[in-house]
Amino acid sequence: MILILEQLLNGLQYGVMLFLMAAGLTLIFGIMGVINLAHGSLFMVGAYAGTLAAAETGSFWLGIPVALITAAVVGFAIEALVIRRLYARDHLDQVLATFALILLFNQAITWGIGRQPVFIAIPETLSAPVELLPGLFYPPYRLVIIAAGLLVAYGLYLLINRTRIGMLVRAGATNRDMVRALGVDIRLLYTIVFGLGALLAGFAGYMSGPISAVQVGMGEQILLATFVVVVVGGVGSIKGAFVAGILLGVVDTMLRAFLPGILRGMMPADQADALGIGIASMGIYLLMALVLLVRPKGLFAAGG
Amino acid sequence: MSAVLEVKGLVKRFGGLTATDHVTLEVRPGEVHALIGPNGAGKSTLINQLCGELVPDEGAVFLGGTEVTGMDVPARVALGLGRTFQITNLLNDMTVRENIAMAVQAREGHNFRIWDAVARRRSLWSEADGLLAGTPLQNRAHIPVAGLSHGEKKQLELLVALARKPRILLLDEPMAGLGHAESQEMVDRLREVAQTMPMLLVEHDMDAVFALATRISVLVYGRIIATGTVDEIRANPEVREAYLGAEDELC
Amino acid sequence: MSTQSQEFKSLGLKVAVALAIVVLLAVPFITDIVGGNSALSLITRILIYSIAAASLNFVLGYGGMISLGHAAFFGIGGYVVGLLFVHYTDETPLMGVIPGTNQLLITIPAAIAVSGLLALIIGALSLRTGGVQFIMITLAFAQMIFFFFVSLKAYGGEDGIIVRRTNEFLGLNMRDRLTLYYVILGFWAVFMLALWRLIRSSFGTVLRGMKQNERRMAALGFAPYRYKLYAFVLSGMGCGLAGALMANFLRFASPDMLHWTKSAALMTMVILGGVGSFFGPLLGTAAYLVLETELAALTEYWQFWLGLILMAVVLGTRGGLNALIARGVALIFRGRA
Numbered sequence: 001m002i003l004i005l006e007q008l009l010n011g012l013q014y015g016v017m018l019f020l021m022a023a024g025l026t027l028i029f030g031i032m033g034v035i036n037l038a039h040g041s042l043f044m045v046g047a048y049a050g051t052l053a054a055a056e057t058g059s060f061w062l063g064i065p066v067a068l069i070t071a072a073v074v075g076f077a078i079e080a081l082v083i084r085r086l087y088a089r090d091h092l093d094q095v096l097a098t099f100a101l102i103l104l105f106n107q108a109i110t111w112g113i114g115r116q117p118v119f120i121a122i123p124e125t126l127s128a129p130v131e132l133l134p135g136l137f138y139p140p141y142r143l144v145i146i147a148a149g150l151l152v153a154y155g156l157y158l159l160i161n162r163t164r165i166g167m168l169v170r171a172g173a174t175n176r177d178m179v180r181a182l183g184v185d186i187r188l189l190y191t192i193v194f195g196l197g198a199l200l201a202g203f204a205g206y207m208s209g210p211i212s213a214v215q216v217g218m219g220e221q222i223l224l225a226t227f228v229v230v231v232v233g234g235v236g237s238i239k240g241a242f243v244a245g246i247l248l249g250v251v252d253t254m255l256r257a258f259l260p261g262i263l264r265g266m267m268p269a270d271q272a273d274a275l276g277i278g279i280a281s282m283g284i285y286l287l288m289a290l291v292l293l294v295r296p297k298g299l300f301a302a303g304g
Numbered sequence: 305m306s307a308v309l310e311v312k313g314l315v316k317r318f319g320g321l322t323a324t325d326h327v328t329l330e331v332r333p334g335e336v337h338a339l340i341g342p343n344g345a346g347k348s349t350l351i352n353q354l355c356g357e358l359v360p361d362e363g364a365v366f367l368g369g370t371e372v373t374g375m376d377v378p379a380r381v382a383l384g385l386g387r388t389f390q391i392t393n394l395l396n397d398m399t400v401r402e403n404i405a406m407a408v409q410a411r412e413g414h415n416f417r418i419w420d421a422v423a424r425r426r427s428l429w430s431e432a433d434g435l436l437a438g439t440p441l442q443n444r445a446h447i448p449v450a451g452l453s454h455g456e457k458k459q460l461e462l463l464v465a466l467a468r469k470p471r472i473l474l475l476d477e478p479m480a481g482l483g484h485a486e487s488q489e490m491v492d493r494l495r496e497v498a499q500t501m502p503m504l505l506v507e508h509d510m511d512a513v514f515a516l517a518t519r520i521s522v523l524v525y526g527r528i529i530a531t532g533t534v535d536e537i538r539a540n541p542e543v544r545e546a547y548l549g550a551e552d553e554l555c
Numbered sequence: 556m557s558t559q560s561q562e563f564k565s566l567g568l569k570v571a572v573a574l575a576i577v578v579l580l581a582v583p584f585i586t587d588i589v590g591g592n593s594a595l596s597l598i599t600r601i602l603i604y605s606i607a608a609a610s611l612n613f614v615l616g617y618g619g620m621i622s623l624g625h626a627a628f629f630g631i632g633g634y635v636v637g638l639l640f641v642h643y644t645d646e647t648p649l650m651g652v653i654p655g656t657n658q659l660l661i662t663i664p665a666a667i668a669v670s671g672l673l674a675l676i677i678g679a680l681s682l683r684t685g686g687v688q689f690i691m692i693t694l695a696f697a698q699m700i701f702f703f704f705v706s707l708k709a710y711g712g713e714d715g716i717i718v719r720r721t722n723e724f725l726g727l728n729m730r731d732r733l734t735l736y737y738v739i740l741g742f743w744a745v746f747m748l749a750l751w752r753l754i755r756s757s758f759g760t761v762l763r764g765m766k767q768n769e770r771r772m773a774a775l776g777f778a779p780y781r782y783k784l785y786a787f788v789l790s791g792m793g794c795g796l797a798g799a800l801m802a803n804f805l806r807f808a809s810p811d812m813l814h815w816t817k818s819a820a821l822m823t824m825v826i827l828g829g830v831g832s833f834f835g836p837l838l839g840t841a842a843y844l845v846l847e848t849e850l851a852a853l854t855e856y857w858q859f860w861l862g863l864i865l866m867a868v869v870l871g872t873r874g875g876l877n878a879l880i881a882r883g884v885a886l887i888f889r890g891r892a
Contacts, residue, residue: 035687085870091690092621096826097869099819103862111856224698224815227691235687270708278706285699289680292692296683355774381776393774395767406764409757410775416785417757425757468775 002136007257008250013142013211015249016149020204021222022229022241023156024197030236031172032190034086035094038078038101039201039226040219046071046202047214048109051120060123063206071202072195079194087190106216117213145207152200153242160238169193174236225252228284232291234298244299248284255280306369307332308472308502309354309385314363316349316526323349324360325526331472336498338505338513341523347506348390350523351476354504355387356380368471381410386470390477390506392457394449400460401445404432407467435463440489455486462493472502479509491515522546579740583733592732597848599736601841602743603800608824608836609750610793615822616831617754618786619766623690623818624677624697628670628791630813632798634704635666637716637808644719659724659803663742666799667792673700674791678784694815701813715809722803729803739800746796753789754833762786766831794821823865829877838876 025039050067054060082101086094121127122141129137160166168189172179180186205218212218229248233240260276267275291299307330316324323346331337341347352358354365356377364373367383375383395403405428409415412427422428436442441459449457458478465473478494479487491512494503498516507513513520514534521531524546530537537543578585586594607629614620639662642648642655649655656662681692705713721729728734753759761782764772769779802808811817820843828839846864850857868875 029687033687035690082866082870090621091687092615092822092826092830093869095621095623095690095819096822097866099823100862100865100869103858103865107856107859107862111859220815224695228695231688231691231695274706274708274712278703281702281706282699285695285702288692288695292680292683297688357770376778377773378776378778381774387774389771389774393768393771395764395771397767398764406760406772407775409760410772410777415757415761415777415782418753418759418789420757421752421755422757422760423755464775 002133003257005133005136006138007253009138009142009146010257011250011253012246013145013149013249014253015246016146016153017204017208017222017245018226018229018249019242019245020149020152020200021226022233022245023152023238024200025226026230026233026236026238026241027169027193028197029230031169031193032083032087034083035091035098036083037095037098037223038105039197040221040223041102041105042071042075042078042198042201042219043205043208043222044105044109044214044216044219045074045205047205047209047218048113048118049202050206051118051209051214052113054120055118060120060210063120064203067202067206068199071205072199075195075198075202076191078198079191083194084187084190102220105219109216115216117215119213120209122210141210145211148203148207152203156238165189165192225284228288230298232288232298234301237298237300240298240300248287251287252280252284255283259283307366308368309504310366311354312364312366314350314353314365315361316346316353316358317361323526324353326363327523327526327528329521329528329531331502331504333502335518336494336503336505336516338507338517338520339523340507340510340513340520345523346526347523348476349526351387351474351506354474355385381468381470384471385474386465386468386472387474388461388465388476388478390480392454392461394457394460394464396450397448399446399448400441400452400456401429401432401436403449403460403464404435404467405429407464408432411468432467435467439463454481455483458482458486458490459493462490462497466497470501472504473497475503475505475507477507478505479507479512487512576744583736595732595736597844599739599804600801601837601844602739603797603804604821604824604844605837605840606743606746606800607794607797608821608828608840609747610790610797611821612825612830612832612836613750613753613793614783614786614790615825616835617759617766618762618783618790620682620783620787621690622681622693622787622790623815623822624681624693624695625790625794625821626813626815626817627677627697627700628674628794629798629801629817629821630704630808630810631670631673631700632666632795633802633808633812634710634716634798635669635795636662636722636799636802637718638710639665640718640720640722641710641716657720657722659722659729659738662722662803663796663799666795668795670795670798671788671792674788675784678787678791682780682783682787694818697813697818698815701810701815704813705810711809713810715807715811718802718806718808721806735804739804742796742800746793750793751833758782758785827865827868827875829875832875832877835875835877838880842876 021039021043025036028034028036028039046067049070050063053066054063078101082097086097122139126141126144127139130140132138160169168179168184172189179189225248229241229244232248233242233244256277259280260273263272263276266272295301309331311327311329314324314327315322327350329337339347339350349358353360356372356375356379360373364371366372367380367385370383372380372383395406398406405422408428408431409422409425433445436445439459441456441463444452444456449460452460458481462478475494478490482490487509494516497503505513505516517534519531519533520537521528522537522543529546530540530543532540582598583595586598607625611622611625614622638649639655640657642653643657645655647655677693677696681689681696684692704710710716721735723729724738727738729738761772761777765777765779765782773779798812801812824839824843825836826839827842828835828837846861847857850860854860872879
């Protein structure tokens, strides 16, 4: 029971991370109609920038603003230099140009910093496990991530439902042409949305640093899972990104934690482990297939 | 005799707006049923529901007695529904002849064959050439659609629809954007086609409507306010107020 | 005038094809003089990858479906060869029923069939949506297949399967690089011929219409889903063939073949050569692999430069190498006239 609760929390933490990535990605798809493979690169940039700053200053907390600002600045630069030229292009050009961005970012970091993973320690105040329930000790750092993610989700909810920018974002996700027709400075809106997405990705990247290593390729790993979240949630839907992010985060974590054990009851241990890990890593994709069968446009398809 | 196309109590709402409000109409064999109405009356929305591009919220559509309300576009086409588009909608990189041949190909079938050669399917090309013969497009047969004038595209729209040999034709503003001479030509052509094929004609050009229609329905704010012969519609006071009064060009 | 230029064009095409056949047949003798074994191997790889790239181009360029998951079909083709070989040497049946084999005439059709089946499943699901979702879904399913084979520890897991000997084919000495080159060239030629016919077939014509205007095609009575799915399956089969040939050539099948960057590389080859053109993928594959080889010899960070070039091609040119060559040819002819 304790173990299940612990893994549930782990799943929640992973889900929140996926949500942070998916929120930006789904808005960029929904509003600008651009598929951005380089979203994972912003995750990586945030992680590297924050981690290096933290190593330099010795303060984990100082890394946060550095990660956020760097990711946002890099995001703005990408938008101005590359993405802006892609709005009118077809998806094929978008895929290839942003794939080229991935190559550039990965190689630039390998060049400048090296292939070796960079590590960052959890801040001391958050490293000692706390007892949540009798017998359930849990690392407070992960709780902070969960709290921060939920806070961001609430902030986004307010931003989207209570502000003028949010109104335009909502309108844009359902009907892009309508927003254009309203005479809004669509360019500025695009830049803001892209910058916001970059910011969230950078934040997610830095926060995940102490849990998994900061290394080249970390962006693509989470990007592919994020795609599944966006598809399951429904392109353009923040609510979908949240629900699907949490759902897939929990499902993925639970399968990885418990499936090999369950299979061990049926077959030799080594086979059970291999098969269990295999099926677990396929789990979210199978779930996606299931959702597509029932709702081809995702759980919360925008405009549908 | 039963109607070729029958629409019963069709309703379509977009949010708070009722774009189609309990529309009931029928197209009988041998008739040209014109659908007129001011801009924003919901004509395109209605056409799109008849074709299967939009799903209505209520009501039913019958094609030759078969209910097609839930069917998609290709299924309705298979049952004999043909249409032209208001904003021409053709295969732009293909030639005039190829566009028509594609429609013949659609009708003939055998389209999952991967080892034949379309260039050698003689029946396609002879039928395409036959349809082109005598039309102004005849000596434009090898021009890609992208190189045609607007009027020529409108003519091609009609030829493509005819090549599919439908049982009924929905014409979505076939005169839109045509000059006077071109319109006249189109009217003559449609009159000829109407000999053998019932039509639902959506059109703004009142001269054309009065020249072609056997019956007229008037659509205002998604509702059909009157249906009748040309003379009845001309004389209908409600129509005059709601529609004719608004558009002076009519009289 | 138009028929005259058409005749001229078709004559030019015939000459070009004849020339290409002669050159391809003579390749081993040319590489014998310049470049040696590595050059022959490079050209063999170009032939194999161009089959995969042309297959992708069939759905991408002719059908307008942007699949970012074609590595799955390429990889599965390779794995079919690998798995059948393992069970041939073990003398145990695969999944308890299928006997292993090392006969090319069996492994190639098997690879094509299995990748076609996989394409049917993936295509049936992902074609339910379009646009951005289609890209992400094909990518995601390919990634799922990747994880599946990584977790298959019995078959090497991340390390993949070593095929100790190239499959046997008509009693030929397949260990000889020259023989292997000609066998692969033969498969390539058959594939290209089939593709040439496919594009001009009833189905190929419908598919091209579908890309130009799906709404019009639906109004003619073509149900898009069925046609697109059929194209997707055929395309997957082509990639499976390429994968099976690659596993025979490298004597190796690994999850690397299934990795999503392989899908992106195939797409890059297509766009380098020119989307939707018949010879584009061949040109693009050659450009990509030559570039990769040359850049990798120069610098460890060759992917950086590849990225820059790709970016320049996407943002700067329209129609890739194929269009560039066509423009060049037009310029030369106009200059002479």
